[in-house]
Amino acid sequence: MPFSLPSKVTQENAVSLEKEGLLNIAGLQSIDCSKLIDFDSTVLTVLLVWQKKLQTKNQSIAINHAPEKLKVLANVYGVSALLGLQ
Numbered sequence: 606m607p608f609s610l611p612s613k614v615t616q617e618n619a620v621s622l623e624k625e626g627l628l629n630i631a632g633l634q635s636i637d638c639s640k641l642i643d644f645d646s647t648v649l650t651v652l653l654v655w656q657k658k659l660q661t662k663n664q665s666i667a668i669n670h671a672p673e674k675l676k677v678l679a680n681v682y683g684v685s686a687l688l689g690l691q
Contacts, residue, residue, distance in 0.1 A: 607669065608632035613643040614651065623651045633659055639670035646678055652688055665689070 608629055614622060626633055633655045641648070656666050668675075671690055679685040 606632055607635040607637040609637040609639075610641045610648070612640045614641065614648040615643070615645050616647050619647045619651050623654055626651070626655050627658060630658065630662075633666055634664055636666055636668050637670055638668060638672060638675060641672055641675065644675070646682065648675065649678060649682055649684060649688075653684060656687060 608626060611618070611622070636652070636655075652666065652668070659665055666688070668688060668690060676685070676690050679688055679690040685691050
């Protein structure tokens with residue numbers, strides 16, 4: 606079952622979201638971003654932490670329904686390839 610990001614990911618909820626994802630590590634192989642509306646670059650940090658954790662298990666995340674703004678942010682920060690958001 607995919608892990609769904611909430612509609613808002615900012616500094617206020619990033620740490621709790623990161624922990625929630627790490628507790629549901631199996632679900633992180635598929636991340637649904639269809640609800641994601643209000644976010645900043647903090648979301649990239651969360652996704653990169655999850656990606657790093659999965660890589661230790663020879664797995665990776667698949668980000669589905671990524672908003673265009675997320676793709677642009679990933680590109681600006683140079684992490685598009687790491688997150689599969691080219």
